[in-house]
Amino acid sequence: MDKIVIEGGRPLHGTVKTSGAKNAALPLLAATLLTGGVHRLRNIPHLRDIRTTKTLLYHLGATFEEGDPLSIHTETVDDYEVPYDLVKTMRASVLVLGPLVARFKRARVSLPGGCAIGARPINFHLSGLERLGVNIELKHGYVEASAQKLVGNHIYFDIPTVTGTANIMMAAVLAEGQTVIENGAREPEVVELASCLTNMGGSIQGAGTSVITIEGVSELQPLDHTIMPDRIEVATYLTAAGITRGSITVRPCIPEHVEAVIHKLEQAGMRFEIGDDYITCSAGETIHNIDVETNPYPGFPTDMQAQIMAMMCLADGQSIIIEKIFENRFMHVSELKRMGADISIEGNTAIVRGRSKLQGAPVMATDLRASASLVLAGLAAEGVTEVSRVYHLDRGYERLEEKLSGVGAKIERVKG
Ligand code: EPZ
Numbered sequence: 001m002d003k004i005v006i007e008g009g010r011p012l013h014g015t016v017k018t019s020g021a022k023n024a025a026l027p028l029l030a031a032t033l034l035t036g037g038v039h040r041l042r043n044i045p046h047l048r049d050i051r052t053t054k055t056l057l058y059h060l061g062a063t064f065e066e067g068d069p070l071s072i073h074t075e076t077v078d079d080y081e082v083p084y085d086l087v088k089t090m091r092a093s094v095l096v097l098g099p100l101v102a103r104f105k106r107a108r109v110s111l112p113g114g115c116a117i118g119a120r121p122i123n124f125h126l127s128g129l130e131r132l133g134v135n136i137e138l139k140h141g142y143v144e145a146s147a148q149k150l151v152g153n154h155i156y157f158d159i160p161t162v163t164g165t166a167n168i169m170m171a172a173v174l175a176e177g178q179t180v181i182e183n184g185a186r187e188p189e190v191v192e193l194a195s196c197l198t199n200m201g202g203s204i205q206g207a208g209t210s211v212i213t214i215e216g217v218s219e220l221q222p223l224d225h226t227i228m229p230d231r232i233e234v235a236t237y238l239t240a241a242g243i244t245r246g247s248i249t250v251r252p253c254i255p256e257h258v259e260a261v262i263h264k265l266e267q268a269g270m271r272f273e274i275g276d277d278y279i280t281c282s283a284g285e286t287i288h289n290i291d292v293e294t295n296p297y298p299g300f301p302t303d304m305q306a307q308i309m310a311m312m313c314l315a316d317g318q319s320i321i322i323e324k325i326f327e328n329r330f331m332h333v334s335e336l337k338r339m340g341a342d343i344s345i346e347g348n349t350a351i352v353r354g355r356s357k358l359q360g361a362p363v364m365a366t367d368l369r370a371s372a373s374l375v376l377a378g379l380a381a382e383g384v385t386e387v388s389r390v391y392h393l394d395r396g397y398e399r400l401e402e403k404l405s406g407v408g409a410k411i412e413r414v415k416g
Helices: 022-034 048-060 091-104 123-131 162-172 188-199 231-243 255-267 302-312 331-338 368-380 400-405
Strands: 003-007 013-017 038-042 063-065 070-073 106-110 135-139 142-146 154-156 178-182 203-205 211-215 224-226 247-251 271-274 279-282 318-322 342-346 349-353 362-364 384-388 410-414
Touching: 003 368, 022 038, 022 048, 022 091, 022 162, 022 188, 048 063, 048 091, 091 106, 091 123, 091 142, 091 162, 123 135, 123 154, 123 162, 162 178, 162 188, 162 211, 188 203, 188 224, 231 247, 231 255, 231 279, 231 302, 231 368, 255 271, 255 279, 255 302, 302 318, 302 331, 302 349, 302 368, 331 342, 331 362, 331 368, 362 368, 368 384, 368 400, 368 410, 400 410
Parallel strands: 013 247, 038 224, 154 178, 362 384
Antiparallel strands: 003 384, 003 410, 038 070, 063 070, 106 142, 135 142, 178 211, 203 211, 247 279, 271 279, 318 349, 342 349
């Protein structure tokens, strides 16, 4: 297994180019199943989860013409079974459930297991589909879904589930009649999916608010879309500049997508110049301690919790970080402590007592954003940090070591 080796202590300076948004690309690839034809997607990031999703679509009968745009041919899709060995490597495979049921009126998708950050059930996905007239049975670890037809309905989510909202939108767009989703997710990736479904011939109102209304249509046209920049990648690089006391520009980006993170980094002492499609940031004289609570969008994103914690390990006081989305998203803490961080956990709350320095050390990645956190800590630590199990990183960050080297980091990937 590859590892990433970092020699810390070098402030970052320069410009980082953002890739397309992973969590927008995944539902959009699933949406191609809604209709036959040739779909075109531009600015797809080159990530492990994207390759996994393409393998899944290929397994269902789709074919591809590589390039930018990526062309996806789905008129040959003739299967509706998604095996466990595909789902176990990527939970987001569940995103094909809604489209398959909408198009074929049946689907057999393996129940995703838990993952490092939590149990991650899909009960709201399934109850939402049942509200649309889908019969759901759980057999031998698989979801067996079938329907005579899908009929629009009123659906309320106890929790604004991101992929749950995406799944139900994709099923409802081909249902008969109107569907209203209450307490739907407001994430930009959901808004992008709604916009694409509308451009495909669907009728969706309210995306970006918690009430989304979908008027079912009888058929859709292939999608043709350019994926937006990845807001979590943008926020990760802004935090990398802060923790290394540097100054970088990140482009392209949509600044409003990272407002909550900018607000917290400003509290921590960083200064920002916000352009139309770029952000230039610079570190302050010191890193001020801050309190962070993760919430659904537009709140502070859980996908940035590990990264901001790494930065707070070097703050000039105590920070309180509360993780309100996932029940086990502190796996990075024990590894950060091996680098000299002073952190204690009480339930879903991390108390981070800032130190003057971190020491480089061999550490192990446990999940995608935890591994980003360890890379950030390594960039600021004294000495050498080796991050193992970097396949976690490769799920969500395109060419991370290349982009960081490009702004002055001493970082390399060692093939293992
Ligand atoms: C999406 O996961 C993202 N993944 C995650 O990003 C992100 O952390 C998460 O949203 C929250 O923003 C993709 O978009 C592919 P949820 P998702 O359903 O949709 C509970 C990354 O690092 N829940 O919004 O799976 C759930 O357990 C990844 O890029 C239920 O109980 O998250 C969690 O506690 C990690 N039942 C909370 O809701 C359900 O049916 C939010 O989960 C669904 C969710």
